[in-house]
Amino acid sequence: MPRILITSALPYINGIKHLGTLAGSMLPADVYARFQRSRGNETLYICATDEHGTPTELAAAEAGVAPSDFCAEMHKVQYDLGRKFGLSWDHFGRSSSPQNHRLTQRFAQTLWEAGFIEERVTQQVYSLADKRFLPDRYVIGTCPHCGYTAARGDQCENCTRVLDPADLIAPRSAISGSTEIEIRDSKHLFLRQSLFAPKLREWIEGKKGEWPLLVTSIALKWLDEGLQDRGITRDLAWGVPVNAMDWGANPEGKLPDLAGLADKVFYVWFDAPIEYIAATWEWADAVAAEAGLEPQDVNWERWWRLPEASDVTYVEFMGKDNVPFHTVGFPCTLIGVNERRDGEGRWSVVNNSPWKLVDQLKGFNWLDYYGGRFSTSQGRGVFMDTALELLPPDYWRWWITANVPESQDSSFVWEQFQAQINADLADVLGNFVNRILKFTETRFDGAVPADGLDGPLEQKLAKDVAAKLAELTEHMEAREFRKSTTALRQLWVLGNQYLTEAAPWTALKTDPARAAVAVRTGLNLVALFAKVSEPFIPFTAEIIAQAVGESFPGRWPQPDAALDILPPGRPVKAPEVLFRKIEDDQVAEWIARFGGAEPVPQPA
């Protein structure tokens, strides 16, 4: 049986995520994970918080707490919110975990000893007032090209020109505003990505047509522009320490400069992808602890290391901003650990249990808010915590999945959200479940009727359902989420069409057996909908399953037996209204609260 390993891009620890983050990785990954489990495939869905880097240190300082405490608290917040949205992580780890420290350091050591990491001295801006090195964008000043006075050290937002902090006129710290800044030398480790360029190109070229165009295009863009070596350490206090005292000599016989690397931590983008692996290790430790076993009794490497993992399909989900790090940076790390390169550029596998590279990479564009970006500072857009105060998670899950930015940026618009939720969930699905169950209660004593035999109408329905179910299954296998939601909605529509045609309320007067067939068929449709809707709207799917006495979560149905689920005589019961409609005055209120098409008027 195939195994499916799923990771979604790690949400950054710095604050509560908005709907775009949910759309860009976590929710599609969850829908896919639920589908795969429902298909009976052994599935592991891994996610974690991405905790290191300058923004974390600054946010913790602002909150007046240590970064470790800040992260521990925010991890819990993000975990709870994810669970409330029904995200079915097998494990939601932390990139600051001991497991990730160990793996990151071990990988770095291997890369050093293989000659894939080298030391370089770089010039970095240091702020005396802040007592820290400043990343380029944390230095602001006047743009030498356009005179904009709040240009960042990496790029001027006004004229869009790419800058170097040294270009800025009157540079100052973006943190404190202090002009007491200077350029200092700092020793750093660089991952020699340039050595990997030909190998990566061959790998990416082979994924053309298989991965989304967006993904291969971004990856090839980086290769076409010439892959540069990348600094993988930073001058920060919070992170995975380089800790190179046990490292051996590199191929040139050189040992690392322990003094020069003493206060360095790894760059967040070096350790964050490794956390996918480390979080799997965390998962195994947690499973072992729960079962009263020793940690080594749960084998987590079978998900990651060949040949044991040869039956694993590894699927990554992420927004387009993450694509370079997953198609270039992380693969360099893994290939560098797995293989060696000789002087002629020939590669050979040295590790007898190499780490697995990604098989399927699903990348997404941006979800905007009325055509603009979500903005924390301006209070523009909807965030995960407030979303759940307004409406149940399934409303959000459905809309986001149906509008996920697969081929281009898409927009969240309240009016459209309202229209789609009301039509799809309340009118089509919710009303269908309600109408057939209510009818069963009033006319068939609330039990699946046994009388009658299928006629042409039922045969046609079975054929249509089988075709649509096959289509849905195919789209889900291909991770085509918009098309999947379309197929699912069409499946729901088949239910309403059938019921209208079969009209048991009419048949009841002349041919009770015919009415019984229609009701039984309708109830089986309800059971079917519970099963196929579960990946998308799990909370409601469970209520629907219970209404017809089915266990939950159920197995993904086979097309030829999709309508043969419920035994005659099974008691059924109409649930409370599944989806309450979103009213116009609610929408008006939310637009006023969160912003809409019109710019939010500034108080005078």
Next chain:
RNA sequence: GGCUGGGUAGCUCAGCUGGUUAGAGCGGUGGAUUCAUAACCCACAGGUCGGCGGUUCAAGUCCGCCCCCAGCUACCA
């Protein structure tokens, strides 16, 4: 500036290697129905496929130029 992606009905989007009258949902209009959350079901409305030029028997689909939107441009993550 360079590069990447996108520009298809009022709105949100499908349209693979070029091939009969360009599709879906929403919104709109009309009809049917009464089991149901004033729900469902049926039908209709119609867009010079961003612009111009080219290749071809045939172009939304290929080529060239131009316009517009978004992103990236390596120390934000």
